[in-house]
Amino acid sequence: MTELNTTDMIGTSIKGRLYGLGIGPGDPELLTLKAHRILTSVPVIAYPTMENGKVLARAIVADFIRPHQIEVPMPLPFSVERSSQPYYDIGAETIAQHLAAGRDVAVLCEGEPMLYGSFMYIFNRLAGRFDTEVIPGISSTFASAAMLGAPLTYRNDVLSIMPATLDESTLHDRLIGVDAAVIIKLGRHFAKVRRVLETLGLFSRALYIERATMPNQRIRPIAEVDPAEVPYWALILIPSQTRPQ
Numbered sequence: 653m654t655e656l657n658t659t660d661m662i663g664t665s666i667k668g669r670l671y672g673l674g675i676g677p678g679d680p681e682l683l684t685l686k687a688h689r690i691l692t693s694v695p696v697i698a699y700p701t702m703e704n705g706k707v708l709a710r711a712i713v714a715d716f717i718r719p720h721q722i723e724v725p726m727p728l729p730f731s732v733e734r735s736s737q738p739y740y741d742i743g744a745e746t747i748a749q750h751l752a753a754g755r756d757v758a759v760l761c762e763g764e765p766m767l768y769g770s771f772m773y774i775f776n777r778l779a780g781r782f783d784t785e786v787i788p789g790i791s792s793t794f795a796s797a798a799m800l801g802a803p804l805t806y807r808n809d810v811l812s813i814m815p816a817t818l819d820e821s822t823l824h825d826r827l828i829g830v831d832a833a834v835i836i837k838l839g840r841h842f843a844k845v846r847r848v849l850e851t852l853g854l855f856s857r858a859l860y861i862e863r864a865t866m867p868n869q870r871i872r873p874i875a876e877v878d879p880a881e882v883p884y885w886a887l888i889l890i891p892s893q894t895r896p897q
């Protein structure tokens with residue numbers, strides 16, 4: 653047990669290892685074997701929680717967490733108007749204390765950790781101080797293409813991934829001439845994105861999905877989506893127009 657083993661034979665302090673664990677888009681069966689092995693063997697598991705109480709990452713892997721494992725919830729502000737920096741500072745410091753005491757820590761990250769992942773903020777604070785390993789996960793982008801049955805890119809197609817939080821004119825500029833695109837962080841930005849897609853003639857190609865691979869996944873014709881009901885865990889996918897045989 654690493655907890656008892658914090659110094660080696662010559663008295664050097666042995667630090668724990670930091671893992672950034674990609675846990676996939678929602679279906680626990682989409683966890684990789686490697687993520688599962690690390691998740692079930694580390695003494696400490698950390699994960700972001702929203703101020704509104706939503707804890708998606710933990711919920712995805714809840715069945716695999718053992719009672720003896722130490723849990724470190726990291727509260728993040730729900731409102732984008734409030735800076736997340738101080739929250740990540742506090743979370744990183746708590747994790748650093750476990751690592752310094754010789755305990756390995758797995759930080760859960762929904763989807764792929766290095767793609768708009770919350771883990772990157774912990775990585776930027778701690779990877780220089782502690783041995784760190786990032787375990788890739790299945791991104792919601794790719795899981796959604798699978799769930800929608802929508803081939804994303806062929807041959808020379810270019811895929812663009814962008815957040816709906818961009819302002820309207822930037823979104824417009826970024827979507828001009830796209831071969832294929834994925835627009836994430838939808839929530840209250842849906843109406844703005846819809847206007848841009850209509851202006852650019854992309855609306856008829858756009859596909860909408862909520863909570864891909866989760867038990868409450870919803871796929872709806874985009875024209876029927878009520879902007880007031882779009883959750884944060886939703887995205888729009890514009891698949892390639894190419895249809896090679």
Ligand SMILES: C[S@@+](CC[C@H](N)C(=O)[O-])C[C@H]1O[C@@H](n2cnc3c(N)ncnc32)[C@H](O)[C@@H]1O
Binds near residue numbers: 765766768792865
């Ligand atoms: C901060 S980004 C994190 C992306 C994540 N690292 C990934 O690789 O999927 C959060 C956004 O990803 C999208 N997202 C994540 N999981 C999703 C899911 N299961 N279904 C649909 N969209 C999802 C939503 O657009 C959400 O607003």
